[in-house]
Amino acid sequence: MLQTEGLAVQRGDRTLIANLAIELAPGSVTWLRGRNGRGKTSLLRLLAGLSTPAAGAIRIAGRSPHEGGAAWRRHLVYIGHQNALKDDLSVTEALRFLAQLHGLPSAEAPLHLALQRMGIADRRYAPVRTLSQGQRRRVALARLALHRDSPLWLLDEPFDALDVEGIAALNSVISEHAARGGCVLLTSHQALSLTSPVPAVLDLDAAVPRRRPA
Structure with missing residues (x-):
């Protein structure tokens, strides 16, 4: 599903990650670990096509970004630290905005089901500004339930601010995605409770960062 060579x-002037080779198979979940500043977010953004590698190649479903074009981007979904929700919109309106931005189903029924999956449907008419940080995170993550046709999920601290029920809801969404043959690469500062599948670990601290020669 995802391969890198010499990334x-x-x-x-600092090389955060050097000569990184990744092979992530369909149906897998991988926990990207490393100390603060090690380059986890930078790597996820790079894999999502939002920045350019200093060296190396990336292939998703066998294709590089240049070979795949727009179809390559449809193979993946990236959710970063920021929830990207507009305070002046209701929960449903904010999710609809994100869905339309990413070319996803935006009718009332799929949006409602997505919010149900993350346990936030009871606040679907509430203004975003009235939500707690954990509730905002649930709304942002509800987009995953709309991304059934995007096999690769890149998630930066998706469990941040979630309570026990929110974590369980997200675990369920991730497990179902993997069972469909999807692939997930995520970061988390807290220990993962996901058991189906058991996440593999990719530890960036196993490699020593190097400075670029003067």
Whole structure:
């Protein structure tokens, strides 16, 4: 599903990640770990096509970004730290905006079902500004329930601010995605409770960052 060869990520004159080779299979969940500043977010953004690697190649479903074009982007979904919700909209309106932005189903029924999956449907008419941080995170993550046709999910701290019920809801969504043959690469500062499938671990601290030669 996802392959990299000789991948390098730089920030200024520092190489955060060098010569990284990844092979993630369909149906897998991988926990991307590393200390703060190690380059986890930078790597996810790079894999999502939002930045350019200093070196190396990325292939999703066997194709590079240049080979795949727009179809390549439809193979993946990236959800970062920011929830990207507009305070002046209701929960349903905010999710509809995100759905339309990413070319996803935006009718009332699929939006309602997506919010149900994340346990936030009871607040579907509430203004976003009235939500707690955990509730906002649930709304942002509800987009995953609309991304059934995007096999690769790249999730940056998806469990951040979630309570026990929110974590259980997200675990269920991730497990079902993997059972369909999807692939998930995620970061988390907290221990994962997902058991189906048991996540593999990709530890960036196993490699030592190097400075670019002067």
